[in-house]
Amino acid sequence: MTLTQISTYPAFLLFLYVSISASVTVTTRKPKVEVHENTNAVLSCEFKTERETNPRVEWKKRAKDVSFVYFDGEFTDSFKGRASIDGATMTLRGVTQKDSGVYQCEVTARHDKIKLGEVMVTLSVLVPPHAPSCDVPGKVVRGYSLEMHCKDKLSVPPATYSWYKDNKPLNTAPEINYSVDPKTGTLKFKSVSKSDEGQYRCEASNGVGAPKSCEGRHMRISEFELNLTLVIAVGVGAFLLLLYFILAVCLCRKGCYCCCRHKSKGDTKHRAKTSYNPPTDPIRHYRHTQSFVL
Incomplete structure (x- = not known):
């Protein structure tokens, strides 16, 4: 390295430093x-x-x-x-x-x-939770499947949800008759029974403010049982109605047939009276057409 190179090398470093730092x-x-x-x-x-x-x-x-x-x-x-x-x-x-x-x-x-x-x-x-909207039916038939929904669209971060029945939290164990999804707020019943009747509400929380819940609503389970007496009565009534309908159709058809037959005979007699022409008298209608020489 020459003396000139040595003298210019610090100047180059200084220029590089200024270029980077400026x-x-x-x-x-x-x-x-x-x-x-x-x-x-x-x-x-x-x-x-x-x-x-x-x-x-x-x-x-x-x-x-x-x-x-x-x-x-x-x-x-x-x-x-x-x-x-x-x-x-x-x-x-x-x-x-x-x-x-x-x-x-x-x-x-x-x-x-x-x-x-x-x-x-x-x-x-x-944003702290707001009172969520809850979808709780007032009446459900026993044995039917059911879904309840809960949603708070305003909370930030998004809320998680818990369901309560008669102010007691619902269990989330997998072996029970229902399931709860805390992220979507969906409560699912496989088959509702009489024991599922009660007041339901949903609670939303996100750790920002106090949890908020919707107003509780009572769900009633209606029975749908077959009554043997009622079934027999309905069956007999349906049979009698069918029998009456068949009889009415037969009578109607028979009446129409008799009417048509009577009408046909009357028309035949009428035609016989009106279309009969007696034979012509050969003497009255005879005309002389040729002379005879005796």
Whole structure:
């Protein structure tokens, strides 16, 4: 290595160091933020520049489309009046489920070699359970299969469900007559019996707030038993009705036949009277056609 090479080598390292370090860096202390509904959410964004003294800070919300939250030193749309910024860290007050999503913090340093730095922060707004909708029938026939449904569409994270009969939790053992799915809230009966009669309600919980349940509803099991006397009576009645129908058809057909036969005989006599022509008298109708010489 020559003297010139030795003298230029530190200069090259210095240039390389400046090239690498002369860029804006953007970081966050908490990339995933979870807060309860109607509380404040702090979205951390910290930056460091090498040369720029007045960087440009912007916040965007990413969904199907990218929309500005903080632009040109001001908050936009629904964020006006309920958001503030300190450096690049943004605070949203009174957040709701609509505020959940992915936010992007961008810092532009025009005098740095790499002028743009960005970081993503995901905000999840937790919503406590609401009273679920419950599908409990008022009456079921004994021996039939049955499904009851329970659903809370508003809770975040999604709720899990428990069923109660007469304010006692239903067992989830596999050998019993029913099954409970805590994720979907479905209660299934293979074949309902008289012992399944009672008041049913469903409870939703997700660990965010207090569990909520729907209003209990009483389900009655109706009996469907065959009564031998009733069956015999129905059978006899059906037989008599059929017999009456057959007899009526026969009488109707016989009446029509007699009527038609009587009518046929009368028509024959009438035709005999009207169509009879007595033979002509040969003497009265004789005409002289030729002379005879005696």
